[in-house]
Amino acid sequence: LAKTTQPISMDSYEGQEVNITCSHNNIATNDYITWYQQFPSQGPRFIIQGYKTKVTNEVASLFIPADRKSSTLSLPRVSLSDTAVYYCLVGDPMDSNYQLIWGAGTKLIIKP
Amino acid sequence: EAGVTQFPSHSVIEKGQTVTLRCDPISGHDNLYWYRRVMGKEIKFLLHFVKESKQDESGMPNNRFLAERTGGTYSTLKVQPAELEDSGVYFCASSQVISGSSHEQFFGPGTRLTVL
Numbered sequence: 001l002a003k004t005t006q007p008i009s010m011d012s013y014e015g016q017e018v019n020i021t022c023s024h025n026n027i028a029t030n031d032y033i034t035w036y037q038q039f040p041s042q043g044p045r046f047i048i049q050g051y052k053t054k055v056t057n058e059v060a061s062l063f064i065p066a067d068r069k070s071s072t073l074s075l076p077r078v079s080l081s082d083t084a085v086y087y088c089l090v091g092d093p094m095d096s097n098y099q100l101i102w103g104a105g106t107k108l109i110i111k112p
Numbered sequence: 113e114a115g116v117t118q119f120p121s122h123s124v125i126e127k128g129q130t131v132t133l134r135c136d137p138i139s140g141h142d143n144l145y146w147y148r149r150v151m152g153k154e155i156k157f158l159l160h161f162v163k164e165s166k167q168d169e170s171g172m173p174n175n176r177f178l179a180e181r182t183g184g185t186y187s188t189l190k191v192q193p194a195e196l197e198d199s200g201v202y203f204c205a206s207s208q209v210i211s212g213s214s215h216e217q218f219f220g221p222g223t224r225l226t227v228l
Contacts, residue, residue, distance in 0.1 A: 032215070041221070041222075042221055043116070043205070043219030043221050043222050044155070044203070044205075044219050046214070046216040046217065046218070048214075049214040049215065049216070093209070093214075093215030094209075094215075096162070096167060097167060097168045098160075098215065099145065099160060099168065100145075100147070100155075100157065100205075100217060101157070102147075102154045102155035102156070104154055
């Protein structure tokens with residue numbers, strides 16, 4: 001199962017765009033890239049999932065280069081409430097044994 | 113629609129006692145997962161149910177842990193007897209694979225287990 005590498009922590013200011021990059025050099029052909037967000041004392045929450053190029057939803061964008069060995073989660077105009085831990089995970093969602101393999105995540109701190 | 117719920121939210125027990133954690137997935141979700149975060153460590157997969165069947169229990173740490181999902185609805189995770197190293201937060205998640213949609217796992221708030 002492919003492992004991921006992310007920054008341990010980052011900080012930014014309200015209103016800024018935040019980009020968190022994740023490395024997954026050993027990503028398999030059928031693997032998708034998924035990002036989760038976790039607030040203290042809560043369970044993780046799905047943010048976005050993609051396979052290649054760019055995916056955008058109401059909360060974030062996910063950029064995936066052609067070689068798929070990395071991906072970047074982009075959070076537009078962050079607010080204080082975006083302070084959380086962000087996890088990048090890879091895996092094949094169509095695999096009957098699909099499970100989430102967690103790393104340490106990136107602790108994002110947004111300052112006023 | 114109600115999300116994934118877990119009970120209890122906190123449990124403090126003594127070493128050697130038994131504890132049973134419960135997870136109610138989102139109604140209609142066939143997939144149910146258990147994960148655990150031990151203090152200072154990463155979240156780890158424990159097992160995966162598809163309906164009432166155990167699809168993958170490779171993450172279960174030892175035979176002191178027993179998970180069930182009778183009838184394919186709620187699930188229980190029993191730890192008997194509990195040891196100090198079992199302390200941590202136990203998360204449950206559920207999902208339903210829909211062709212053409214993202215495979216999103218919905219997590220409950222977790223049960224914080226403390227073994228003294």
